[in-house]
Structure formats: C-alpha cells, structure tokens
Amino acid sequence: MFEKEVQNTKQKILSFAEGKEKISLSDILNLDIPKSLKDYFNIFAERVLSEELLKILYSKRFDQNNVNFIEARKRFLNSLKEALLFTQEEFENASDKASRFAINFILRPEWTLTKIIFKNENVKTTAQIIESISSFSEYTYYRKLMEKIFERYPQDNITVEFFQRLLRKIDEEVFKNVSLKEVLEIIDPIFNFFKFASESTSVPAEAFLIFFRDKGLENLAKEIELEKDLHGKPRLTKSDIEIILKRVLKPQEIKEQIQELKETENQVEPEIETEPTPKLSTLPDLNLFFDEKARDKFIKKIFKRDADKFYDAIEKLNGINNWKEASAFIDSIFIQNEIDPYSDEAVEFTDLVYRRYFPGIR
Known part of the structure; x- marks a missing residue:
C-alpha cells in the first residue's frame, strides 16, 4: 500500500545526492525532507557505527544498563555520526528503507515503535527504551509521557506486551484530553509526508483509517470510512479532518474537562503544600x-x-x-x-x- 508514494519519496531523496560518490549524514540531516526520514537515517547510521564498534561499546566489560555509560556512548556515537559517509550504494539502500520506515511510522506509530525498539527480543530495560525512543522526532508525546511514567513508577524491565499496552494507554489518554488544535498538530506529520511524496495537500482517506486504528480509535476510523465510502471522498484535506474531529471529539466538552481538571489541581496542590500533617x-x-x-x-x-x-x-x-x-x-x-x-x-x-x-x- 502507498507504493507510489514510497517510490516518489525514495527518488526525491536520491536526487539530492546525484553526481556524488559519497554523502555525509550531516548533509542528509540538512535536507528539506520530513523528520521521519531524517530519523531513519539517524537510526541507520547508529546501527552502522554500533556494528563496527560492537566489540568495544557493547561488550560485557561494560554495564549496558548503566545510565551514565548509555549517555556517554550516545554522545560518542553522535560525534562519530557527524563525520559518517555513505557510499552511493549504502545511500540508495538507506533511502529505500527510510521511505518505507517513514510511511509506517507516521501511520502506525504504536506498531512501528514496538518493532524498532524490541526487534526480536521480549524484554528491554527502561533505559534502553528511553534511549531508543529519543531517536524519534515525530510524535514526541510518547517519549515525554513515558519518561514521566518511568520516573514516577520506576521499573527495571519492560516486556513487549506491557510496552504495547503502555503505548495504547498513552494514546487513549492523549486523544481523550487534548484540544482540537492539538489533535491537528499531532497529525501534521501525515500531511507533511504526503505533501513531500506526492506534492498534494490532501491525503488518502485510507492513511487516516490506518492511523486511527493503530491507536484503537475506532470511532474516528468509522467517521473517516463514512467520508470515504458514503460521501465519496477518497482523499481528505486538513479542513475535512477538522470537520470530522469536531463531529467526533466534541472539543467543547474536552475543553470543559480540562478546565475542570485544572481547577481540581489548583484546589488540591495548595492543601498538600500548606498542611504540615495529613x-x-x-x-x-x-x-x-x-x-x-x-x-x-x-x-x-x-x-x-x-x-x-x-x-x-x-x-x-x-x-x-x-x-x-x-x-x-x-x-x-x-x-x-x-x-x-x-x-x-x-x-x-x-x-x-x-x-x-x-x-x-x-
């Protein structure tokens, strides 16, 4: 699905390096391309460096769960990445994978994050998860909320099943409590990718069906399907999505819920701070x-x-x-x-x- 957009994206990326024998990661990250594509090149570069430095940085001589070591390794790899060069063959291979990764990530972030972070393993430490999820510059609310959760409720190891439930819980809470404007900001990466891939301000309705179903938001998916099948709209603009969101999310009710929550917080916090004994x-x-x-x-x-x-x-x-x-x-x-x-x-x-x-x- 969306093979045409994937191939268009790949060709556009390759055109930036036309005539060059090698291209640096720094050059790629400075290109005017969607963030999700840059994220993949970053991940690809880290894997290349990790494989070449495997015996040193990932040996049993070091505590792989030590937070200071993880941060130091990250800084070291980032320094090396600045000088990393791709051959034409490597760049073409990475461009193809980046295009496929980007379409998957922007439409199925829950599924893609699980696959990228856990690979074929069943358990990861919280430090490993935060390190991996920090590589993604789209949908940053996952990282921010996960950091808060792990800080408040420390865990040593996280299973893949628990991670999936955590992602779903985050999405449910986010879409339940944000404003209409914030929802539109969340889905911006979808419009940005398709604008880059097909130079169109509209997006196939099927893309939003995949996106909302990935998050378990079946009520929104059903409305998208109605627009597509009953109202004859195979592609949707941001205005179309805004109308659908207003119909389903009822932002006024959401606004009132948030205001009520803020008022409750304002009542509770002073009591906690000023009472010397419970x-x-x-x-x-x-x-x-x-x-x-x-x-x-x-x-x-x-x-x-x-x-x-x-x-x-x-x-x-x-x-x-x-x-x-x-x-x-x-x-x-x-x-x-x-x-x-x-x-x-x-x-x-x-x-x-x-x-x-x-x-x-x-």
Whole structure:
C-alpha cells in the first residue's frame, strides 16, 4: 500500500545526492525532507557505527544498563555520526528503507515503535527504551509521557506486551484530553509526508483509517470510512479532518474537562503544600466495599496471590482523601504488577474504589 508514494519519496531523496560518490549524514540531516526520514537515517547510521564498534561499546566489560555509560556512548556515537559517509550504494539502500520506515511510522506509530525498539527480543530495560525512543522526532508525546511514567513508577524491565499496552494507554489518554488544535498538530506529520511524496495537500482517506486504528480509535476510523465510502471522498484535506474531529471529539466538552481538571489541581496542590500533617479521612473505610469473594479475586488476579500487598494497598488508599491521588496510586499498582487496566478485574477494582469518593455512582 502507498507504493507510489514510497517510490516518489525514495527518488526525491536520491536526487539530492546525484553526481556524488559519497554523502555525509550531516548533509542528509540538512535536507528539506520530513523528520521521519531524517530519523531513519539517524537510526541507520547508529546501527552502522554500533556494528563496527560492537566489540568495544557493547561488550560485557561494560554495564549496558548503566545510565551514565548509555549517555556517554550516545554522545560518542553522535560525534562519530557527524563525520559518517555513505557510499552511493549504502545511500540508495538507506533511502529505500527510510521511505518505507517513514510511511509506517507516521501511520502506525504504536506498531512501528514496538518493532524498532524490541526487534526480536521480549524484554528491554527502561533505559534502553528511553534511549531508543529519543531517536524519534515525530510524535514526541510518547517519549515525554513515558519518561514521566518511568520516573514516577520506576521499573527495571519492560516486556513487549506491557510496552504495547503502555503505548495504547498513552494514546487513549492523549486523544481523550487534548484540544482540537492539538489533535491537528499531532497529525501534521501525515500531511507533511504526503505533501513531500506526492506534492498534494490532501491525503488518502485510507492513511487516516490506518492511523486511527493503530491507536484503537475506532470511532474516528468509522467517521473517516463514512467520508470515504458514503460521501465519496477518497482523499481528505486538513479542513475535512477538522470537520470530522469536531463531529467526533466534541472539543467543547474536552475543553470543559480540562478546565475542570485544572481547577481540581489548583484546589488540591495548595492543601498538600500548606498542611504540615495529613487530615484525617472522613471517607468510609474501603474494606467495607469488598466482600470476601471480591477480595479473593483481587488478591489472586491483581496482587499475584499476595494478600499482604492487597491489604497494604487498601490501607494506603484509605489514607488518600481525593480521587485524583487514588487513581494515580491504582495506576502504579497496575504498572508494578503488569496488570491490563482494561481487564475485568482491574475495571471492577477501580470502580469499587471510585465509589468510596463518589458514593452516588453505582
């Protein structure tokens, strides 16, 4: 799919080096091409250097998980990259792969990030993930939010399955809470790539179907399909997408949600800063919300059969006086225990705790 755009992109890149025996990475990164293409050349160059320096930089003599070592290696590789030269054959090969990578990444970022970062491995350290994801200059919200998550809830190793769930969770939260303008900024890379590939300000509707389905946003994908099939629009402009987003996202409601969240934060933060000792909770004991059957189920499914961890979590939740902090604490439990937050047990557990703060909800 999109083979024509891929070939057009490749030929445009190659035209920049016409007549040259060799081309430097610095020259490539200074070209007027989409960021996703530059990202691939960067990744390609790092792989070339890593293979040639494998015995030294990736040997068992060094702790490959040491943060200072990773940063030093990154700085060293960046210095070497400035002088790296591609032969015509290497440049043509990299241009083809860059074109295919770019179309995949801008349309299927969740899928592509997983493939690029994990390759054929099942586990990566958080340091390795952050190092890899920092190579991508499009969709930078993934890196920013992942850094915050790992900083708040430290993890040693991340499985590929957990990483995929984390990407999906990030996308769901981002598209649930951003403004219309911010959504349009997020999808800019798609318009930029197709403008470069086909010199058109419109994008095939199929591209947006792939993009929104990669993120699990089926409601937006269905609207795109309606525009394509029922309204006869095989290609969509930014104005077309804006109309669809207004219809589906209802940005006014989103704006009100964000404002409400900001007001809640403004109320909570001063209380945390000015109270020298925590207030006694006037909320009911959370233990009253769990019958024996529910307790046994949550201990088994969420707390890995560790009853002490369950009761410790309930004790800590009993000391939390607002839903915002309670929700963050529940998220930390799911992350630490690698629990799918959308599993039946996780949803039921979250709902029961929620009712402590909002007793009118059933």
